[in-house]
Amino acid sequence: MAKDSVTWRKSSFSGSGGTGGGDCVEAARLNDDRYALRDSKNPAASLPLPAAGMAALLSTFANR
Secondary structure, three states: OOOOOOOOOOOOOOOOOOOOOOEEEEEEEOOOOEEEEEEOOOEEEEEEEEHHHHHHHHHHHHOO
16 A cells, blocks of 8 residues: 555544644545554554445444
């Protein structure tokens, strides 16, 4: 994965302080119909996921 060619996005809930502290999980869409997740405190490491895996993860959190 060419990390410099993707756009990482983080939740507006992460903020720059307060309860979010600016620390969060960031997500990016990769060119090959996959996604990647990373911890904003450790941007050098990321977890690639197939589109179905990302959809299942989001569905799990949305239903809580």
